[in-house]
Amino acid sequence: MEIEKLKKEQCYGCSACMNICPKKAITMKQDEKGFIYPVIDKSLCIHCGLCTKVCPSIQNQEVPSEKYRKSYACKNKNDAVRMQSSSGGIFTLLAQYILKQKGVVFGAKWNANYMVEHAYMEKEEEISLFQGSKYLQSSIHTSYQQAKTFLEAGRKVLFTGTPCQIAGLKTFLGKEYENLYTQDFICHGVPSPKFWEKYLAYRTPKGSEITHINFRDKEKYDWNNFSLAIDFNNKKRYNRTNTKDFFMQVFLSDICLRDSCYVCHYKNHQTLADITLADLWGAKEIIPHMYDEKGVSLVITYTPKGQELLEAIHPYIEKQEITLEKVGKYNPSLRKPAKKPENREQFFIDLEQQNFKKLIQTYKKRFIGVKRFYRKCKGGVKKIILFR
Ligand SMILES: Cc1cc2nc3c(=O)[nH]c(=O)nc-3n(C[C@H](O)[C@H](O)[C@H](O)COP(=O)(O)OP(=O)(O)OC[C@H]3O[C@@H](n4cnc5c(N)ncnc54)[C@H](O)[C@@H]3O)c2cc1C
Missing domain, CATH: 3.30.70.20 (Alpha-Beta Plaits)
Incomplete structure (x- = not known):
């Protein structure tokens, strides 16, 4: 092949x-x-x-043995960091741990056009650029080559990204490095960058410029009802919950994901990363004493290095071991890929042919509402039902 x-x-x-x-x-x-x-x-x-x-689709890669797999509910004790992060602010602590040892951390940040790209940082002051989920596939550019150069020079590297990006890094490197740590996240899938570009052009008032975007704003609403917040240079702010914002509705309805996301091979613990981060959706039921509205993370360690990372940040977190039995029902992306909606191709035809206002009219009425899977507790996973 x-x-x-x-x-x-x-x-x-x-x-x-x-x-x-x-x-x-x-x-x-x-x-x-x-x-x-x-x-x-x-x-x-x-x-x-x-x-x-080096193609992870062609080459078979060995996933870590089950014996190291452990899962935890975790929260960064620093509430300010949690507010700036998507879930429990664990990424920031992992990054600090590596940077304090003069290591290098790779992750995803916005570029000047508010598209997402991979980059690296060497200073703690840069962490804020990488905090927070950006719901788009980041462009890797030459990050794998750069990571290899740092690794060969003996520096510790923490490489963070989607499970498929970690798989790509591993096949690219072709061998294990003692000084490499990898962190991925439970991934819903990545939506179309073209749709994002058109959404942003529609959302940006004429004559103004975007100054900041946060897909996981917790200030106006809370962690469970997180909103997409966009700041403009005229001091205006767009801020709507994920259930009401059109981009998030389309993303979460699965209609505009990358083709490979519908058949993703990295579900159900088939990850190659040392440690996986996620939102602990359902925290209120799974671990009520740790729940609050600023966010709780699910952390799964897969290797001794993953355990080492979690051990290292231990003083700065609240942590409790949990079983994954209940987690899957609140966080379906842990177990299986998103299902491709039948009208996905039609959506992309409409994206091409209709102006954005018309596209919203066409699809808004199909989102018959947001069904909250409270599953015995408030604050569970939200799912947008697409009407055909
Ligand atoms: C596209 C996408 C889909 C996700 N789907 C789910 C899901 O279905 N269920 C779930 O529980 N969690 C999902 N997450 C993960 C979750 O949103 C948090 O990123 C995770 O819980 C870590 O949160 P944190 O508070 O520790 O750190 P944060 O500060 O929120 O995490 C920042 C980390 O995410 C990385 N990152 C951000 N955006 C991207 C990107 N576009 N590509 C690669 N890396 C990126 C940064 O490099 C950094 O490592 C998803 C994240 C992304 C980016």
């Missing part, structure tokens, strides 16, 4: 092939839906086969 022969759903867009190519013959280009795929410049390709060798 060659990367060019992969079906769309087999390519995660992890960019390992682009990073490994010795001739820079591979570029990641957006398709008509806005998702990035590798394109090979035939005039530069020397048929070395390295791109195939």
